[in-house]
Amino acid sequence: MPNTALLVIDVQQGLFEEDPPTINAESLVARINPLAERAREAGAPVIYIQDDRVGAGAADELLAGLKPARGDKRMRKRHCDSFFQTNLQDILGDAKRLVICGCQTDQCVAATARGAVAMGYDVEVAADAHSTSDNPFMSAEKTIEFFNTWILDGFGGDDVVGKGEHRIVVKPAAEIEF
Secondary structure, eight states: OOSEEEEEEOOBGGGGTSSSOOSOHHHHHHHHHHHHHHHHHTTOOEEEEEETTSOSGGGGSBOTTOOOOTTOEEEEESSSSTTTTSOHHHHHTTOOEEEEEEEOIIIIIHHHHHHHHHTTOEEEEEEEEEEOOOOSSSOHHHHHHHIIIIIITTTTSSBTTBOOSSOEEEEOGGGOOO
16 A cells, blocks of 8 residues: 555563563564565555663663664654654655554554544554553553554544544554555
8 A cells, every 4th residue: 555654663672671571572573574574565664663761772772583674764752652742754754554563552552543643644553563561450461452442443433533534443463454
């Protein structure tokens, strides 16, 4: 699909070393790398977004096993929403559709996806290519399931806000086309 970009949000080593740690590092990498490769093959930009608030040094590095390629872009941010006080819109150029994966489901992934819809982008979230850590109310697994089914899927479309022009669709990474 033309005018699409892939955002890989905050898949940084430090998030998998915190207490409690972000879960599913190996399966996350196993889904993000093929997603990024399909995006590159289709000519879609791949943008690795890193949060300045995650550790320093090695903790700030991309998670081991991720395979960024020459030509992929990198961007730094300081807030959950990757658009807030960054030049992400400039980096995206003509993109009208965003595919989103990464960390943390209930924070940066959700904030960026919902913010993107509000800014006029169509969004697909890779249901099995985002992760988070346990919180005081839910396990990481339950949080991911809750956000996939109740918070993200359909946001902006037939939700309580009404029928929006742009929306979030949640689907398995293997089903996302570029």
